[in-house]
Amino acid sequence: MIEFLKGNRFIFPDAGKADQTGLLAVGGNLFPVSLIRAYSKGIFPWYDEESPILWWSPDPRLVLFPREFKVSKSLRQTLKNNPFEIRFDHDFNAVITHCAAIPREGQHGTWITAEMMEAYKMLHQCGYAHSVEAYRSGRLAGGLYGVSLGKAFFGESMFFIERDASKAALFHLVQRMLLWGFHFIDAQQETDHLKSLGAGPVARKEFMELLKKALRFKTKRGKW
Secondary structure: OOEOOOOOOOOOOOOHHHHOOOOOEEEOOOOHHHHHHHHHHOEEOOOOOOOOEEOOOOOOEEEEEHOOOOOOOOHHHHHOOOOOOOEEEOOOHHHHHHHHHHHOOOOOOOOOOOOOHHHHHHHHOOOOOOEEEEEEEOOEEEEEEEEOOOEOOOOOOEEEEOOOOOHHHHEEEEEEEEHHOOOOOEEEEOOHHHHHHHOOEEEEHOOOOOOOOHEEEEEOOOOO
16 A cells, blocks of 8 residues: 655655555655665655655665676777776766756656755765766766665666766776675666666565665765
């Protein structure tokens, strides 16, 4: 049964109560404390400009374990040529703006609404949301952003202007995750693109166990 969240100090229902589509709750707000509470419970917001705030916990969940990241021959060649300068948290606002503007196949408009953009910018200022950027000749060529809690990274969106730029950003994020001992990157919902990079489906129950273990560790807040 879908729950309606009211007031500023609402309580999220258990993720296991989501319906078959993964929809769990409607309403609430996108304050930093609400977003942090949601991610820590395996829940994330996803909605469009014509909808209220919708909260999801899909089953199965697409997860990328850092050691299982797949580097294709073409990406390997790109990385060998080293055309991009990779930066972390250099221009979060530009990354989320580009992610919102990129057309998505089968989608009209964007799920990264103005409200969502402001919420994640605030989360970035609080030290929980991060961006990885790929630059060529000083110009932003691609990147991604997401949320970090404990030893978990929740990927939100990625974009590219130049071929392999977002993949190069993801590669360097994975290397950072391996260095810091992160357990997984949550890719949320299945896409062929992310599956080609090594992500795979994980049952919600298993995901919640993985999340519980990852959250035992201190969050690496601040600029990366």
